[in-house]
Amino acid sequence: MENNWTKVFSTEDPFTAEILKQGLLENDIPAVVMNQQDSSYKTFGVIHILVHPENLEKAQAYIKDNEIA
Numbered sequence: 162m163e164n165n166w167t168k169v170f171s172t173e174d175p176f177t178a179e180i181l182k183q184g185l186l187e188n189d190i191p192a193v194v195m196n197q198q199d200s201s202y203k204t205f206g207v208i209h210i211l212v213h214p215e216n217l218e219k220a221q222a223y224i225k226d227n228e229i230a
Contacts (some may be wrong), residue, residue, distance in 0.1 A: 166211035169220045178208040190216045
């Protein structure tokens with residue numbers, strides 16, 4: 162995987178992360194999920210949504226418009 166991804170959102174909820182990723186993809190914003198939660202205890206760690214830097218503003222606007230927090 163290329164190293165030129167930028168974090169646009171973080172959450173501890175895997176469902177929120179996947180829904181956001183799918184929403185971004187449907188709006189032609191390539192996105193990936195980087196899950197840094199502990200594999201044994203899902204209560205530790207965060208999940209990051211990453212986008213390419215050129216799509217950062219577009220992704221932030223999508224998140225704001227859809228009131229994802």
